[in-house]
Amino acid sequence: MSSKLTLVVAAVTALLSCFLATSAVLIGSAAGGAALDYQAATACPDAYGPVFSRAGLRADQAPAVLDAVRRQAAAHGFPQPVASMYSGVLFPVDFGPAAARKVVLGYRDGGLDQVRRLQDGGRPGLWVGDDLTRFSPVRPGDPVDVQGVALPAVAGVYHALSVPPPRWWCSQQNNATVYLYANDPLNTIVFASDEATFRQTAGTLGLPTLANFYVSFYLDPPRTPAQAREYLDRSRALIAAVDADLRQQGLTDPVAMQTPFARSVEIAEQAQSNVLVSILPLAAISVLVGCGGVATVALQWYQRRRPQVRLLAARGASPPALGGLAVAELGLPVVLGGIAGIVLARFGLPLYAPPGTIAVGWQAAAFGIALGVLLVALVLLGAVVALRAHREFQVGTRPGRGLSRRVLALLPWELVTAGLAVLGWSRLADYGASSRLGTPLPQINPLALTYPVFVVLTAGLVAARVVWLLLRASHRVRWWSKPPLQLAIRRLAGARAPVTGVLVIGVLAIGTLAAGSGIAQGQRAALDTKSGILVGATSRVDTETKVGLGQTPLPEAVRDTSTVTGRTTGTGSVVLVVDPATFAGAAYLGPLRERITELLPRLNQPAGGGLPALRIGHAPTALPGLPPAVPIADLPWFPLLGNSPGYVVSRTALTPAQLAAIPQWTVLSRTPLDQLSAALSAADLVQVNRTSQEGALDALPFYVVEWTFSFVTVLGGVLGVVAVLALLVAVEVRRRQNALAGALVLRMGMRVRTLFGSHLIELGLLAGLAAVAGVACGLAVAGLAVPRFDPVRWLAPRSALPDQILFVLAVAGAGLAVVLLAGWLAVRSVRTARTAELLRG
Structure with a gap:
């Protein structure tokens, strides 16, 4: 304790060395976990395990496939599988007093628990969506028949799923939702309340095949690549068992058996490997520099203790013993500093590491490497002092050392x-x-x-x-x-x-x-x-022409944060029609915000000989079906256009006929996509090609x-x-x-x-x-x-x-x-x- 500064320097040097060694491994592992979290968030929640699917499966083969999957799933530690079955379009189907409607008969295990029930008759039967009841007075208990053949009665009414559906329905989006491209209210999804009702209805209708058959599992999202790999191995084992079971029953390849999350696991493992491989050279260099700091501390200790070391050497102490003396004096600060570095690296993860879960094995590896660095520091501390003592008291000072330095x-x-x-x-x-x-x-x-x-x-x-x-x-x-x-x-x-x-x-x-x-x-x-x-904004949705022409206003909930734009092509150049009054407030303008905000009002001002326009990335060309463009400025890129050649014009400068000729209208909004989609759905507006900035x-x-x-x-x-x-x-x-x-x-x-x-x-x-x-x-x-x-x-x-x-x-x-x-x-x-x-x- 006679030189507190040396103790502090030794402790801090060990702390930083062990911190860097630990943090390098933890960052690599956390990167794998964060990459897997990202992949899991973009995948459907029932895609983490195996998937058994088939389009056009024979109806009489479905029970055998389901029984095999359920039997083998229990033997391999999987939860109860979730089966989905859908028929083709049936026409006509009569619902009591309502006219015949086009319907798709569907069933999904637990599906009715994942929708909003509006009317519940409390008995088995068929559930119809409110997209049908808005046009026909269908209620629970109403009879249902197809060309005089009686089907199970209406059991309830549910709130029809819109696009995008809730995440639980992600994999069933193409089957469980109705796309109203042409404002056709006749298509609807009728769900059977249970599997027996579905089979009874399908048998009554004499359906030879199922338009879509899908079996999957809802597993907890994997948090680490090791856990995801374990899911993948068990999924492949289950697939092999189901395949063998079906072959014993004489069914050869009745369904496709896949592991859709396999590619995501490979990408997460590659991300983890990339980060580790990238930082390992720097980590090794930093640890070597830390070891150099330990050697410097040892030399500083030797210089400060030289009279005592010389006296001990004269009394017969060997160089290893003198090195042990250095370890005895500085070992405790070095050990405490190293342990503090490990603890700081582990509990300081939120401050510097990716937001991913770190597997226990990787944590143990990180701590083991850090303890190895700490052991090397202690050995190096004693070895440097021992070597210095050996050279000074046993070998003697060699000439030329000053010259070499x-x-x-x-x-x-x-x-x-x-x-x-x-x-x-x-x-x-x-x-x-x-x-x-x-x-x-x-x-x-x-x-x-x-x-x-x-x-x-x-x-x-x-x-x-x-x-x-x-x-x-x-x-x-x-x-x-x-x-x-x-x-x-x-x-x-x-x-x-x-x-x-x-x-x-x-x-x-x-x-x-x-x-x-x-x-x-x-x-x-x-x-x-x-x-x-x-994307052009936080969220983007293509909509129908009547919205673009202003005949139908945007819903009140998104009106102040949205703008409507039109696009037309024809000569290799895209023409983007914007509303200068609302575009800047809704679109993403990025680094060009001030420049675009300044130029937009000028699009409304008359230009001699043509149509005032902003030119994006190309030489002058003719506009399809519009007057010649008179560029008021050139921009390197523009929202929604990127750097593609095109022009931006104001809708106020176009005639009603020219506006009506625009084939595509798009809503750009600062509102998140789910809220924008919900508002458009509530207003019964067509919405396709939905895109958000997060998923673009x-x-x-x-x-x-x-x-x-x-x-x-x-x-x-x-x-x-x-x-x-x-x-x-x-x-x-x-x-x-x-x-x-x-x-x-x-x-x-x-x-x-x-x-x-x-x-x-x-x-x-x-x-x-x-x-x-x-x-x-x-x-x-x-x-x-x-x-x-x-x-x-x-x-x-x-x-x-x-x-x-x-x-x-x-x-x-x-x-x-x-x-x-x-x-x-x-x-x-x-x-x-x-x-x-x-x-x-």
Whole structure:
């Protein structure tokens, strides 16, 4: 405890090493869990297990297939399967006093529990949708017959499923919902209350085949790739058992047996592998740097304990015993720091890791690797001291060691790191090519991910080299007319090695943090911008012509957040007809919001010789069935059009006949898709081609890059802590020297405020240079790398680095706080020192 600073440095070094080792593994595992969560959210909830389906299955084979699936499912640990059966369209079907209607007879296990029951007769029979009862007075108990053949009576009325249906019905959307493309109210779905009623009705009707037969399982969503793989293995085993069972009954391939979630599992495993492979080189480098820090702590301990070590060696203590002494003194802080790093990495996951579940096995692996790093740190601590003692007391000092150190210092290491950065950049050039070929995830090259770090490291080494040369020549500076500045320069020159070391770590920390956070934010911004422009708004729905012409207004619930646009083609150019009064308030305008908002009112102003229009991405062409276009501005892209060649015109500039000739009308809205769809359904408006900004693009490739660079951001944060500690340690190590020099200049008449300013100049120059070089290099690297990491390069606009003003201000504020703290520590040692004791020492 005689040197608390050494204990603190040892503990913090172990903490950071174990934190990085643990966090690297946890980030990789969490990426797999998050990718699986994304895949599970996009799949139907009954697709996680096996699916047995067939279109046109013979009705007499359905019971045998169902019995086989139910029997084998229980034997393989699956829950009760959910069977769905649908007939073809029957005509005519009479419902009591109502006229004949076109209906589809359907049944789904538990289906009536997943709809809103409006009228319940309390007995078995047929349930009709309210899409039919709105036009006919059908009630529970009414008789049902087909061409004089009696069917089970009406048992109840349910609220008809609209598109999109509730998630439980996801896989049955094409069967359980009615598409009113032509406003035809005659089609409806009639559900049997139970399987026996369905079979009775189908038998009465003499149906030879089922139009659709579907059996699936509702399993809990898998949270980790290992759990999903276990689902997949059990599903394949069940399929094999069902197939063998049916073959024994003489049924050969009656249904298709599939595992639809298999591809999603492969993609999640690939995402986990990509992130792990990408961050492992950086994790290994960071752990090696942490081990170097442990070796530095060992050498510092040896230098401080050299008199005791020399005495023990003279009394016969061996080098391993001296190394054991170092472990005995520093082992406890190292162990406590390492354990604290593991705990911090585990419980700090929400702050830096992807939002995925981590399997227990991966957690054990992460803790095991971190404990291995901790053991290596302890061994390294003792080995460095033992080797130093062996060389000094048993081998002796060898000549030429000072020369070798000078040679190593003069070697241009920045050229090596620059070469590695160029190699990484060459691997980065084709990063997003695979996404254009239909591959869900870009192929990862680990060298491509090291490019930003090596560029920043090169900048730090170059800055350190320049500062080293300037400090060597600083003895020629004669600025005694400004004592605070002259003293600051002399203090920097007197500690060239610590200064350059802190500078390199500071530049690497800030640059890595800037590059990692910038690239991660760039991916998130690119996903938001590209999907918003592709959809045109938060949600998009194609609707009927009467809405486009204004004959039927939009529902009140979405009127203030929506706009109606028309599209027509014919000459290779798309003509988009917008309402300037509502378009800007509903559409996604992204980076061009100010420009488009300014131009939209000009579309209503007359233009001589033609139709005022915004031209998107091409040379002038004729508009189909419209007057010639008079471009008032050219834009690189536009919502809904992207960068496709086209024109944007105002609906107020078109005649009623020209508006009536537009073939497609679309509702763009800031309202979420489910709310927009519900409002249109309540108003009985046709809606097709529904798209939302959330589901327009496969977001997983963007997320994988973001998750990968989350570790780079963590690495930058850790290096930032190291840089701050290194600066504070450098000030604390020179405490006696600063106290003596400061006491003397105070006795010579300098004020404490001036001395404090001198220390601020010294530390501010160092921190400012590190901040400027790190921010400039990191943001430049991120700006160059963000477009390269874009997995959807075919869609405009090109990915770009988002605004980083807040990051720059945060770095400036943190740097100022650290400089003030370090300056206060330096002046505090001066004010509390006793000059006589310093001189006596």
